[in-house]
Amino acid sequence: MAKVSMAIAALGVTLLLVAGAWAQTPKKKNLPKSQKGACCEEVRSLKVQVANLSSILEELGRKQETDLLTVVRQVMELDKQNRQQEARVTEAESKYSEINNRVEILQLQGAQSITQTSSDVMYDCASLYAKNYRISGEYKLPKDDFLRTPELTVFCDMETNGGGWTVIQRRRVGLTTFDRDWKQYKKGFGTVRGDFWLGNEHIYRLTQQATVLRIEMEDWAGDTRYAEYGSFSLSNELNSYKLLLSNYSGNAGDSLRYHNNTYFSTKDKDHDKCVDDCAALRKGGYWYNCCTDSNLNGVYYRRGEHSPRTDGINWYGWHGSSYSMKRVEMKIRPHSFRP
Ligand SMILES: [Ca+2]
Numbered sequence: 001m002a003k004v005s006m007a008i009a010a011l012g013v014t015l016l017l018v019a020g021a022w023a024q025t026p027k028k029k030n031l032p033k034s035q036k037g038a039c040c041e042e043v044r045s046l047k048v049q050v051a052n053l054s055s056i057l058e059e060l061g062r063k064q065e066t067d068l069l070t071v072v073r074q075v076m077e078l079d080k081q082n083r084q085q086e087a088r089v090t091e092a093e094s095k096y097s098e099i100n101n102r103v104e105i106l107q108l109q110g111a112q113s114i115t116q117t118s119s120d121v122m123y124d125c126a127s128l129y130a131k132n133y134r135i136s137g138e139y140k141l142p143k144d145d146f147l148r149t150p151e152l153t154v155f156c157d158m159e160t161n162g163g164g165w166t167v168i169q170r171r172r173v174g175l176t177t178f179d180r181d182w183k184q185y186k187k188g189f190g191t192v193r194g195d196f197w198l199g200n201e202h203i204y205r206l207t208q209q210a211t212v213l214r215i216e217m218e219d220w221a222g223d224t225r226y227a228e229y230g231s232f233s234l235s236n237e238l239n240s241y242k243l244l245l246s247n248y249s250g251n252a253g254d255s256l257r258y259h260n261n262t263y264f265s266t267k268d269k270d271h272d273k274c275v276d277d278c279a280a281l282r283k284g285g286y287w288y289n290c291c292t293d294s295n296l297n298g299v300y301y302r303r304g305e306h307s308p309r310t311d312g313i314n315w316y317g318w319h320g321s322s323y324s325m326k327r328v329e330m331k332i333r334p335h336s337f338r339p
Contacts, residue, residue, distance in 0.1 A: 292321070
């Protein structure tokens with residue numbers, strides 16, 4: 001734009017000079033013919049110069065516009081590149097923090113396997129919490145010859161209501177079937193980061209000390225409820241992992257009470273209190289009575305097909321007997337736990 005202004009100024013000055021020259025030209029009448037011709041020649045040449053200057057100006061103007069457009073395009077391109085760079089940086093940052101988080105957990109696990117001794121209390125998420133492991137996630141509890149406990153991968157919830165929870169069951173993804181046999185329920189199945197059952201033998205062992213059970217659930221509208229039992233334990237396998245629980249609190253309703261004092265049943269072992277085969281009807285392994293007030297190991301149904309389903313993940317106290325939950329987590333911690 002500055003160039004245009006300068007060119008306009010230059011044109012102005014030229015025009016003034018032309019006018020001045022015109023004014024200074026002696027205006028005598030009857031000029032000699034030769035002088036008259038010279039004057040007209042001068043005017044013509046000036047006119048030509050003015051015309052040339054105008055066309056140069058026009059040309060300059062067009063060039064300026066083109067340059068300006070090019071600059072605008074370049075700026076826009078730079079801005080776009082800048083935004084892309086920013087997005088890449090953000091992505092890199094989040095990846096870094098994720099990796100960092102994993103490293104932290106691994107370091108904690110490393111520290112844990114070095115400092116442990118057999119005289120320690122039973123290993124679970126609460127004992128990890130007591131040793132200052134405060135990040136929720138996957139932990140490997142070591143094998144312990146003294147306590148005769150095997151190595152066990154667990155998922156610890158170190159946040160909910162003070163933390164220290166060992167998760168024993170989760171339904172969230174829906175790709176792992178829970179319609180399994182006795183052996184699988186005994187040993188456990190699935191992956192602790194996704195859907196899983198920790199295993200009746202492990203749950204039996206972990207509930208040898210006074211234990212609290214907390215059940216959290218979410219429906220398909222995104223609402224959440226919980227049920228907590230101040231006392232929870234399983235009998236051993238000889239007693240078919242019989243459920244013993246009491247002392248309900250929460251806002252989901254007490255839909256496990258009906259299952260208290262019942263044996264664990266699977267599709268290949270019917271220990272329920274019914275003529276029917278509840279495990280086959282409800283398609284899971286559970287402490288079936290005749291048959292259910294809740295069916296947390298039932299079939300995972302997705303949004304739109306979750307109701308009405310009597311073999312779904314039901315909890316009568318909240319959504320009745322034919323509504324299947326979107327998410328469930330069962331977790332335990334010692335009664336003596338203090339955050
Ligand atoms: Ca039966």
